[in-house]
Amino acid sequence: MRLLSMRLHNFRQFEGSTPKLEFAQHKQNNVTVVFGSNGAGKTALLNALTWSFFGKFTDALALPEQLVNRRAIANATKGSTVCAWVEVMFEHTGNNYRLKRSKSVVRGSEVTAGTSQEEEVTLDVGDPTGHWQAVKQNDVLDRLGTILPSQLHSYFFFDGERIERLQRPDKRAEITSATALFTGEELLRRASSHLGEAAKRFESELRILGDVEQQKLIDRKQTVEERKEQLHRQEAQNEANLKGYTNARDAVEAELRKLETVKAQQAIRDHLINEQERLRQSMATSRLKLADLVSNRGYWPFLGGGFNRFLAIVSGLESRGELPTPMKAPFVQSLLDKGECICGRSLVPDDSAYQQVEAWMHRSGLSSIEEVAIRMRTEVERLQREMPDLYADIQYEKNHREQARDQLSRVEEKLALIGAQLRGSPEANVRELQSRLDSLAGNIREVQLQQLEDRRNLETVNGEIEKLEDEIRKVEAKTAQQALAMRRLGICREARAVIEEVRRRLEAHFRTDLAARISRIFALLSFKAYKAVLSPDYTLGLSDGTGGPPVGMSTGESQALSLSFIGAIIENAREFAASREGLPGPDSSAFPLVMDSPFGNLDPLYRQQICRHIPELADQVVIFVNRSQWEGDVAHSLETRIGKEYVLSYYSPKPDAQEDSILRFGATYSLVKHTGDDFERTDIVEVVRGHR
Amino acid sequence: MDRKAVREIMKPVTEADEVLRRVIERVFQLEREKLYQQKPRVIDDLLTIIKEEVR
Numbered sequence: 001m002r003l004l005s006m007r008l009h010n011f012r013q014f015e016g017s018t019p020k021l022e023f024a025q026h027k028q029n030n031v032t033v034v035f036g037s038n039g040a041g042k043t044a045l046l047n048a049l050t051w052s053f054f055g056k057f058t059d060a061l062a063l064p065e066q067l068v069n070r071r072a073i074a075n076a077t078k079g080s081t082v083c084a085w086v087e088v089m090f091e092h093t094g095n096n097y098r099l100k101r102s103k104s105v106v107r108g109s110e111v112t113a114g115t116s117q118e119e120e121v122t123l124d125v126g127d128p129t130g131h132w133q134a135v136k137q138n139d140v141l142d143r144l145g146t147i148l149p150s151q152l153h154s155y156f157f158f159d160g161e162r163i164e165r166l167q168r169p170d171k172r173a174e175i176t177s178a179t180a181l182f183t184g185e186e187l188l189r190r191a192s193s194h195l196g197e198a199a200k201r202f203e204s205e206l207r208i209l210g211d212v213e214q215q216k217l218i219d220r221k222q223t224v225e226e227r228k229e230q231l232h233r234q235e236a237q238n239e240a241n242l243k244g245y246t247n248a249r250d251a252v253e254a255e256l257r258k259l260e261t262v263k264a265q266q267a268i269r270d271h272l273i274n275e276q277e278r279l280r281q282s283m284a285t286s287r288l289k290l291a292d293l294v295s296n297r298g299y300w301p302f303l304g305g306g307f308n309r310f311l312a313i314v315s316g317l318e319s320r321g322e323l324p325t326p327m328k329a330p331f332v333q334s335l336l337d338k339g340e341c342i343c344g345r346s347l348v349p350d351d352s353a354y355q356q357v358e359a360w361m362h363r364s365g366l367s368s369i370e371e372v373a374i375r376m377r378t379e380v381e382r383l384q385r386e387m388p389d390l391y392a393d394i395q396y397e398k399n400h401r402e403q404a405r406d407q408l409s410r411v412e413e414k415l416a417l418i419g420a421q422l423r424g425s426p427e428a429n430v431r432e433l434q435s436r437l438d439s440l441a442g443n444i445r446e447v448q449l450q451q452l453e454d455r456r457n458l459e460t461v462n463g464e465i466e467k468l469e470d471e472i473r474k475v476e477a478k479t480a481q482q483a484l485a486m487r488r489l490g491i492c493r494e495a496r497a498v499i500e501e502v503r504r505r506l507e508a509h510f511r512t513d514l515a516a517r518i519s520r521i522f523a524l525l526s527f528k529a530y531k532a533v534l535s536p537d538y539t540l541g542l543s544d545g546t547g548g549p550p551v552g553m554s555t556g557e558s559q560a561l562s563l564s565f566i567g568a569i570i571e572n573a574r575e576f577a578a579s580r581e582g583l584p585g586p587d588s589s590a591f592p593l594v595m596d597s598p599f600g601n602l603d604p605l606y607r608q609q610i611c612r613h614i615p616e617l618a619d620q621v622v623i624f625v626n627r628s629q630w631e632g633d634v635a636h637s638l639e640t641r642i643g644k645e646y647v648l649s650y651y652s653p654k655p656d657a658q659e660d661s662i663l664r665f666g667a668t669y670s671l672v673k674h675t676g677d678d679f680e681r682t683d684i685v686e687v688v689r690g691h692r
Numbered sequence: 693m694d695r696k697a698v699r700e701i702m703k704p705v706t707e708a709d710e711v712l713r714r715v716i717e718r719v720f721q722l723e724r725e726k727l728y729q730q731k732p733r734v735i736d737d738l739l740t741i742i743k744e745e746v747r
Contacts (some may be wrong), residue, residue: 141728142728142729145727145728146724146725146727146728149727149728150728181727186727187720187723187727190723190727190732190734191716191723194719194723194735194738195719195738197738198735198738198739198742201735201739202742484746487746488743488746491711491712491715491742491745491746492742494712495712495715495716495742498705498712499716499719501704502701502702502704502705505700505701505704506701509697509701575694576698584723584724
C-alpha cells in the first residue's frame with residue numbers, strides 16, 4: 001500500500017478544506033516531512049490517517065471525541081450540521097483508492113456542544129484503466145481490512161515518542177497477534193482450526209449415515225428369494241402332478257370306452273366333456289369381448305354434452321361464413337404480390353382495394369381450424385351414429401354369456417347323471433373305474449386350486465423382492481454417501497495436517513529469520529554490539545552475546561529496537577511478496593511508515609544513525625517534526641531523501657504568543673502566528689523546494 | 693524470506709496430491725478473504741470447497 005495524498009475538512013484545528021497534502025513517491029526521495037510546532041496539528045495529521053483507515057486514534061491524541069473544528073461549529077447556525085472529513089488517496093496492488101471518512105455534529109445552543117452523528121466511510125476504487133467505482137457500503141471495511149489489517153495500524157502509523165511502548169508487556173499480545181497476522185501464521189492457525197471444525201461436521205455426517213441396515217436387507221431378500229425358488233419348484237411339481245392325474249384320467253376313460261356295457265355312456269360323456277370345454281371357452285371369450293367393449297368404447301355415453309357443445313361451435317363458425325374458409329391464404333398472398341385482383345383491378349399498397357383483399361388474409365388464416373373442425377365433426381358424427389351399436393353389442397355379449405352358462409349348467413347336470421349311473425353300475429370294474437375317475441377329478445381340482453394359491457403367493461413374493469431391492473438401492477446410495485463422507489473427512493484431516501506442518505516450518509523459519517533481520521538492522525541503528533533476541537511471543541530483547549539474561553535497554557535502545565522490528569517486518573514482507581510460492585501472507589510489497597515526532601527521545605548519535613537508515617526501512621516515510629527535532633543531524637541525514645515537504649502554520653488566539661517561522665529554500669514559512677479571534681486554526685502550506 | 697526458504701516451508705503443500713493441494717489453496721484463499729474479521733464464519737464455505745473437490 002502506498003499513500004498518494006490526504007485532504008482534511010474541518011478536522012480538529014484544520015478549518016475548512018485543506019489543500020491536498022501529497023506524499024513523496026520517488027524511490028530515492030521517498031520521505032515526506034511535515035514541520036509543525038507543538039500543538040500545531042502533527043498528531044492530528046497522524047490521527048487523520050488512523051481514523052480514516054481504522055476509525056482509531058493513537059494514545060497521544062487528546063479529546064478524540066472533539067473531531068469537528070470548533071470554529072466551524074461556532075460559525076454554524078443553531079441546529080445546522082457541521083461535517084468533518086478526511087480523504088485519503090492511496091494505491092494498492094495496481095489500483096487507486098479514494099477513502100473518505102466523515103463525521104457530523106449538529107450545532108447546539110452552546111458553541112462547543114453538539115449532537116454527534118454516525119460516522120460515514122466510503123471507498124472508491126479506480127482500476128489501471130482509470131475506471132472508478134464505489135465499493136459497496138457493506139464491503140468497505142472488509143476491503144480496507146484486506147489492504148491493511150487494523151491490528152497492524154500501530155506498526156505503520158505510530159507516535160515516535162511512544163514507539164518504545166510497542167515493547168511494553170501489555171502490548172505483547174497485540175504484537176504477537178499482529179505479527180502472526182502479518183506473516184501468514186494467523187491465517188495458517190485459523191485454516192487449521194477451521195478445518196478441525198469442518199472435520200467434526202463430516203464425522204457427524206458419517207454418524208448419521210452409519211446406521212445402515214444393508215446386510216439385514218440383503219439377508220431378508222435372500223430368504224424371500226429362497227421362498228420364490230420353493231414356489232417355482234412347487235409350480236413345476238403341480239404341473240407334473242396335473243399332467244400325471246390328467247394322463248391317469250385319460251387312461252381310465254379309455255378303459256371305459258372299451259367296456260361294451262358302458263362305452264355308449266362314455267361316448268356321450270366324451271361329447272359332453274368336449275361341449276363343456278367349448279362352452280367354458282365361449283364364456284371366457286364373451287367375458288373378454290365385454291371387457292374390450294367397456295375399455296375401448298365405455299366412455300362414449302359420457303360425451304353427449306361435449307359433442308353438442310362442439311357441434312354448436314362449428315355451426316357458429318359456419319353461420320359467420322368462416323367455415324369452410326372461402327379462400328386460402330397463399331392464394332390471397334399471390335394476388336397481393338402480383339398487384340392484381342381476380343377482377344382485374346390493380347392492387348396498390350395503402351389503396352382501399354388492396355386493403356379489402358388483404359382483409360381476406362385474416363379470414364383465410366382460419367384454414368388450419370377448418371381442417372381440424374371438419375375432421376372432428378366427421379368423427380363426432382360417426383360416434384353419434386355408432387352409439388346405439390355399442391349398447392347392442394354389449395347386450396349381445398351378455399345374452400351370449402347367459403346362454404352359454406345355461407347350456408353349461410345342463411351339460412354338467414348330464415355329466416353328473418352319467419357319473420352317478422356308472423357309480424351305481426352292477427359291474428364292479430365299472431364302479432371301480434368311475435371311483436378312480438372321481439378320485440382323479442378330485443386330485444386335479446386340488447392341484448388346480450394349489451396352482452392358484454401358489455400363483456398368488458408368487459405375486460406377493462415378487463412384490464416383496466421388488467420392495468426389498470428398492471430399499472437396498474436406497475441403502476447402497478447411503479453407503480456411497482458414507483464412502484464419500486469418509487473420503488472428504490480424510491482430505492479434511494490431511495489438509496489440516498499439511499497446514500500444521502507448513503505452520504510449524506513457517507514459525508521456526510520466520511522467528512529465526514526475523515531475529516537475524518532485527519539484529520542486522522539494530523546493528524545499523526545502534527553503536528552497541530548487542531544482538532536482538534526474539535521470544536516465541538515476539539517479545540524483543542537485547543543480548544550481549546554472553547548467553548546470559550537479556551540486557552537492560554535505554555529509551556534510545558528500546559526505540560532503535562522497535563524501529564528495527566518494524567523495519568525487519570517490512571523487509572520480510574517485501575521479500576515475501578516477491579517469492580510467495582502460494583504461501584499466505586501480505587498482498588503488498590510496499591508499506592508506508594508514518595511517524596509523529598520520531599526522534600524526540602534520542603540522543604544525537606542514535607538520531608543520526610536512525611535518520612540515516614530510516615528511508616531504507618520502508619518504501620515511503622512520512623515524518624511529522626518540530627523545528628528543533630529537525631535541525632542538525634536529522635536535517636543533514638534526511639535532506640537528500642525528501643520528496644515532499646509541508647509546514648503547519650498555526651494561528652494562535654493568544655495575543656502574546658511567540659511567533660515562529662522556518663526558513664526553507666530561501667523562503668520563510670510561519671510556524672506560529674496570531675489569529676484575530678478566539679479560535680486556533682492551522683493551515684497546511686507546501687514548501688516550494690529548490691528555491692534558495 | 694527468500695524463495696528457497698518459502699519453497700522449503702511450502703513443500704508439504706507442493707508435494708501433496710492434486711486434490712489435496714487444490715483444497716489447501718482454496719482454503720488459503722478463503723481464509724485470506726476473511727482475515728480482517730475477528731471471528732470469521734467460514735466453516736460452511738470450507739465444507740463446500742471440500743465437497744466440490746472430493747466428489
